[in-house]
Amino acid sequence: MNRTPVLEARDLRVRRGGTEVLAIDSFILHENETLALIGPNGAGKSSLMLTLAGLLEPASGHLLFRSEQFPTGSGATGYRRRIAMVFQEPLLFDTTVFGNVAAGLKIRGVPPGEIRERVDATLQRFRIAHLAGRSARKLSGGEAQRTSLARAFATRPEVIILDEPFAALDPPTRQLLTDDLEQVLREWGTAAILSTHDQGEALRLADRMMVMNNGAIIQSGPPSEVMNRPATEFVASFVGMENIFTGTTTTTIGGLLYLEVAGTHLEVMGDGVTGEDVVFCIRPEHVVLSVGTPESHTSARNVFPGKVIRIVPQGLYQKLYLECGFTLVAAVTNQSLQELRLAPGSPVVASFKATAVHLFRSG
Amino acid sequence: MEVLFQGIREALRLLLTLDREVLSITLLSLKVSGLATLISVGMGMGGGTAVALTEFPGKRLLVSVVNTGMGLPPVVVGLLVTVMLWRNGPLGALEILYTPTAMVIAQTVIAAPIVMGITIAAIQNLPPNLKLQILSLGASRPQMLLLLVREARLPLLAAVMAGFGGVISEVGASIMVGGNIKGYTRVLTTATVMESGKGNFDTAIALGIILLTLCFGINYLLTVVQQRERPR
Numbered sequence: 001m002n003r004t005p006v007l008e009a010r011d012l013r014v015r016r017g018g019t020e021v022l023a024i025d026s027f028i029l030h031e032n033e034t035l036a037l038i039g040p041n042g043a044g045k046s047s048l049m050l051t052l053a054g055l056l057e058p059a060s061g062h063l064l065f066r067s068e069q070f071p072t073g074s075g076a077t078g079y080r081r082r083i084a085m086v087f088q089e090p091l092l093f094d095t096t097v098f099g100n101v102a103a104g105l106k107i108r109g110v111p112p113g114e115i116r117e118r119v120d121a122t123l124q125r126f127r128i129a130h131l132a133g134r135s136a137r138k139l140s141g142g143e144a145q146r147t148s149l150a151r152a153f154a155t156r157p158e159v160i161i162l163d164e165p166f167a168a169l170d171p172p173t174r175q176l177l178t179d180d181l182e183q184v185l186r187e188w189g190t191a192a193i194l195s196t197h198d199q200g201e202a203l204r205l206a207d208r209m210m211v212m213n214n215g216a217i218i219q220s221g222p223p224s225e226v227m228n229r230p231a232t233e234f235v236a237s238f239v240g241m242e243n244i245f246t247g248t249t250t251t252t253i254g255g256l257l258y259l260e261v262a263g264t265h266l267e268v269m270g271d272g273v274t275g276e277d278v279v280f281c282i283r284p285e286h287v288v289l290s291v292g293t294p295e296s297h298t299s300a301r302n303v304f305p306g307k308v309i310r311i312v313p314q315g316l317y318q319k320l321y322l323e324c325g326f327t328l329v330a331a332v333t334n335q336s337l338q339e340l341r342l343a344p345g346s347p348v349v350a351s352f353k354a355t356a357v358h359l360f361r362s363g
Numbered sequence: 364m365e366v367l368f369q370g371i372r373e374a375l376r377l378l379l380t381l382d383r384e385v386l387s388i389t390l391l392s393l394k395v396s397g398l399a400t401l402i403s404v405g406m407g408m409g410g411g412t413a414v415a416l417t418e419f420p421g422k423r424l425l426v427s428v429v430n431t432g433m434g435l436p437p438v439v440v441g442l443l444v445t446v447m448l449w450r451n452g453p454l455g456a457l458e459i460l461y462t463p464t465a466m467v468i469a470q471t472v473i474a475a476p477i478v479m480g481i482t483i484a485a486i487q488n489l490p491p492n493l494k495l496q497i498l499s500l501g502a503s504r505p506q507m508l509l510l511l512v513r514e515a516r517l518p519l520l521a522a523v524m525a526g527f528g529g530v531i532s533e534v535g536a537s538i539m540v541g542g543n544i545k546g547y548t549r550v551l552t553t554a555t556v557m558e559s560g561k562g563n564f565d566t567a568i569a570l571g572i573i574l575l576t577l578c579f580g581i582n583y584l585l586t587v588v589q590q591r592e593r594p595r
Contacts, residue, residue: 055495074503081501091496094514103510104500155501 012061036206084152142173287330300351370568399470411482432476441539481522
């Protein structure tokens, strides 16, 4: 990936209705990069996106586009013409699909012949050429959002900002649109910022993931790092780390820590000091379940006999709540569940590697 | 019933023979109400769009005042404008009382809040993020305003119709500030009141029918504009 920054923000402060809603010390979006913004409602994702799109004026700080300071006031129009934004609602105009996709080009004063050419190509690319003459009011949710995406991409923006674009769509439509968006982003190399509540979508599309809370960026990094090595307890719980525990270091031996949690002992990789209180987490999918003798045939350093207390179906997999002296959550496929014949009350052995445990200091 | 048929016959006669007096009354009605509507559209749509898109202290109070203004009784407007334009009034020096200009002013005072009130509601009824979406498409502020107005064209044209309908049919203000002077400030409504008062019901009905036809014609034209270019 090209590491040239396209968008940068430094010491950015944004106020809305007299309240500070954004306090960003540093933000960078690189060329050709897809950045996924995740965080709870009210975390500041939309405010950050609106600010980066030139639609919300910051109270202070620096905003740079290709190393140049953002213009303000009427000068911002030129800057906004290099960026496009798609909202959760399609926000289509009361005209045809063609008219909608042509809107950004008409605004820029592109000659009619060129508009037709570019709109036709974009309609083809988003597979809505057959809808060109249809009224935007008569489109399904998926078709409307496809039109909204096509309208944004028709202007060939250097950066595209997508604020939960698929949140209101049903899962199959969402899947199809995500496929098309992924292809367009890769083919056209457009730098993109995508905010989403769907971590699957973020993992699939993003080169980098950024977690926000209370108007600040809490963690930024490759998706695998954010998902497996969360920086804080908040990030851990937000990215689905349901196994978050507090323990005390009892022994440290060469990069291996021995922890005591509710009377149970665990081995984890990491540095620490004896007697130190720590918080650690384990992803449910890193917990391995077996039935039979606890210690047999495993390299996992942490093996706990226990029993299933609850099974919660999650679609393609099942979430199992286990009692092992402490409550541990494991995620297994439907097939594994059937093969192991697990049901509430079944005895089970849970294990996980010392490297599967992610440690952060409690302080 | 006979009176009604006689009135219809009289209306047809007046229209077909292009009666000079009726023609001049109709043209003046169109001129005064058309001009008042035009000024009201400029003021009401401009002001209404600005109010709808801006947040400021006292906005709710202003919108309430405008909404109250949508139901202003024409006689009260007539009285107010008369007092202002009276020889010793604040605007007496203009010497425009009992002129078509005074009638245009009074009718503008009636129509502007109607247009403005409907405009505020129409623009506020658009999706809240539409303004941001238009700006993010690269629109300048004037382009954004034009696109918003285009999106709200159905209720906005209804605002024009309501404004025009309100002034072409009012009589109280026109008679008070115009004086119903023959050949100068006599319009369809004031002439209808006068003929009816004199017991000339056939002429009054004829003028009423002309007024109704005029209203229908103008509203039909506006409806055609309102409904055209809507994709199927």
